[in-house]
Amino acid sequence: MSPDAPPARAVALLERLIPGELREAVLGDLEEQFAQRLRTQSPASARRWFWREAVFASVALAFRGARRAVTSPGDSLMTSLLSDLRHAVRLLWNRPGFSVLAIATLAIGIGATTAIYSVIHPILLAPLPYPHPERIVTLWEGTDRATRDNLGYPTWNDIARGNHVFEATAVFKSWQATLSGRAEPERLAGQRVTHDYFKVLGVAPALGRDFTADDDVKHGPTVAILSNSLWRARFGGDPAIIGTTVHFNGFPYTIIGVMPAGFENLVDPTARLWAPMQYDLTLPWACRTCHHLRGIARLKSTATVSEAAAELNALSAAMVREHPTDYAKAGLLTIPLREDLTSGVRPLLLAIVAAVALVLLIACANVMNLLLAQGALRQGEFALRAALGAGRGRVIRQLLTESVTLAVAGGAAGILLAVGGVKALVLLSPPMLPRLSEVGVHGSTLLFALALTTLVGIGFGLVPAFHASRRDLNRGIRQGARRVGGRAHLVRSSLVIGEVALALTLLIGTGLLLQSVRKLLAVSPGFETAQLLTMQVQTSGVRYNADSATFDFFDRALRAARAVPGVESAALTSQLPLSDDFDKYGIHLEAHPRANPEEDPSSHRYAITPGYLATMKIPLLAGRDIDEHDGAAAPAVVLVNQSFAKRVWPTESPLGQRVRTGSATEGPWRTVVGVVGDVHQVNLSEAQPDALYLPEVQWDGADGALTLVVRSRSDPTLLASALRQAVWSVDKDQPIVRVATMAQLVESSAAERRFALVLFEAFGVVALVLAAAGVYGVLAGVVTERFREIGVRSALGATRANIIGMVMSQGLGLTAIGAVAGVVLALAGTRLIEGLLFGIGGSDAMTYVVVTFVLAAVAMLACLVPAWRAAGIDPAQTLRSE
């Protein structure tokens, strides 16, 4: 450097910082003056003068708007905060490219996290909407949660009378009630409950009265309590409803109460009316082995869960002693209500929370990266501020104000995204999610978003702020032209490695889920799902109290359905596979009686009409199908599925064996006449070990609701309305519900995994794009910094390919380190989604390889752009700028 030239770095600083229109004039003046000073002063003092002028000029002219943010001791905290804020907004406004990118990134991160939070909040976090909800437990028969069973009425009765730990206990079952006597009959979901049901929940009717023990006796008064929504929708919200009579299923019921508007019936959210159970111990279905009632209880404030467990064990032991053949083994369980409601969805939700957390982290890393790059460009500014007396804390505060401002803008956009996102989530959500009605962007969601935004703003701002403030004046100014120090570079590289690792983890999870859903939907349910339409036909009304009337109705309805044009075949079944139907009975073998029949195998029971196997296309493997000759008076016959036959009669032929269903001591012996293929009843992922089919007319009593299955010649949905009309031509008052094609049922049985998959896919794509942007950003920075070096290299004979290779290898090196870390993270992290996987391991090598390859390909694209730019650097231009 020649001694009579002004300091090159100071010139470079000014060149960079002073706006275009002034740059020439100021630099020219400085240089002119410098030349004059050299005549009268030592070069060193002239250079000092130049530096001082350059510093002041930079501050005054480049950051005209920033002058106020430079500390002045008289500032109050509030004014300086305000001025910081103004400055921050102005800075963001002046760099629209950076701001839009950063705000959009943050909006995605904060929006996605807020949307997910608003879904999990009512389910996992908010207290249940009852007083002291922690004291409400569910009651079960059994010793462990996996095999727990519902309660029989006498078992509950013993608990209710014998315990000292519960304030109140109740059992309930679902109840379908057709509201008649009004304009059009309406099928309403309701519950039959024992009289303390609402006391267990801790909620009393808003109008009228609660059930009492006097209501809940056999042949007691027919009384009902309505939900607030039913009361408003069907009875106009008329308070005079109390004491009036309404007909349900053809019976007159006196309305005695209306529940409050905010009441949520979490154990059966569809229920809109309640009537007393009215059991007593003499009723045949009030048996210890009839596990058809669900139990709940409220602990006394003085009792603990473990005391309750101890007492229930004692009660159970006493029951088993007294009724040894009514229980397979001793044991009663309590499960806190919240756990009972959420344990099924908790793994799904936690996996989604983990996924969204990854997205948020990646978004923050990305913005942090952007800020670091900005910080590098603004080093001169920070150094000058420090030179003018701004303390380090003051500069950090200014920078934090900037990052929080950025986060708030991102957060505001994120909340808008979340509002839309929550709606989409609710639409997409699998039917198993509880409290969906409470999902939405509420106060708590906004609070969460606000807290998250602040945290994020401080979190991603802190590192760049400390970074930028660390430099002292001289270094900062001297480095002005070089832009970035090694440390900043290391931080940025680490961030990119982290982003790549997190994105890969998320993508591997997505890949595994994608494979799982594919494999799940490829599972054969054991019948042909195409062109099948199903609908549940129910009977209601006094006239169907006689079994013969019910049988006759279904028989005529089936004939009418078969006569509909386009119907290839039709049949009725009491249980439809892949619906929520669940109807199991104990099966007692004539040839192998057990001392305690409760230890006998149990099986799903299907009461079917002839033609069911043919309509569903369930294969008959041995023996014969049920046909028209198996009437009510004919010898009782059953079909069993293959797995059940193999398990129960491993060495004998199942054909000709005789079994009893339900009771071991009563009822006809039914002869096995055929063996059929296995069918998935509950879902596609679990194999079905048992199934027993018998002619509907040979069952102990008529089933009040049967599902009509119809195989059509063309699109089955086109038949729905004709079939409804056919059924109603027999009796126009009978409700038809749950109309669905089998294809829809198959799809919805994969709903949980599908839900997870959709979210993982969305988050995965966002993560991939953000990570690629991170790689691109760092490399672009590298190319800018090494502009001169690259120019020199190409001047010395490096080819385009050499330079592209050099830049690419740097980017891909970061990607490779990130990918290794991502694989390790994924191997550990897939445990979170293990329960959602199907037919594939959490460490499936193929998925890891393919996903890593996809990520590498995208990263390569992200590297290519800066590499291309580097290759285009003109050596002459670089040298000129020296």
Added chain:
Amino acid sequence: MPVRLGELEQLVLLALLRLGHQAYGVTVQQEIAARAGRDLSFATIYTTLGRLESKGLIAARLGEATAERGGRRKTHYTVSRDGRAAVKDSLRALRTMTAGLGAAWELS
């Protein structure tokens, strides 16, 4: 309503008036240093010039480049009619305020 001037603005405007066509950054700095004894930084001068320009009191035009400026062109400034009015107004106020205070306060 004439524009009110700050002291730096007065100094710079007066320097421009004195320098006429010769007025640009370096000469303004030197004029003020030589006559008023104020060694202003270029940061201060250009900030003031910027302010005056935005008030419409002066006008800028690009001038010639010279070797000792590293080949960079000068920006020349001239005082506008409003600028002259503002200076006159400002000086009148000063004269009025100092009138009668005695010889020690007389503006020369």
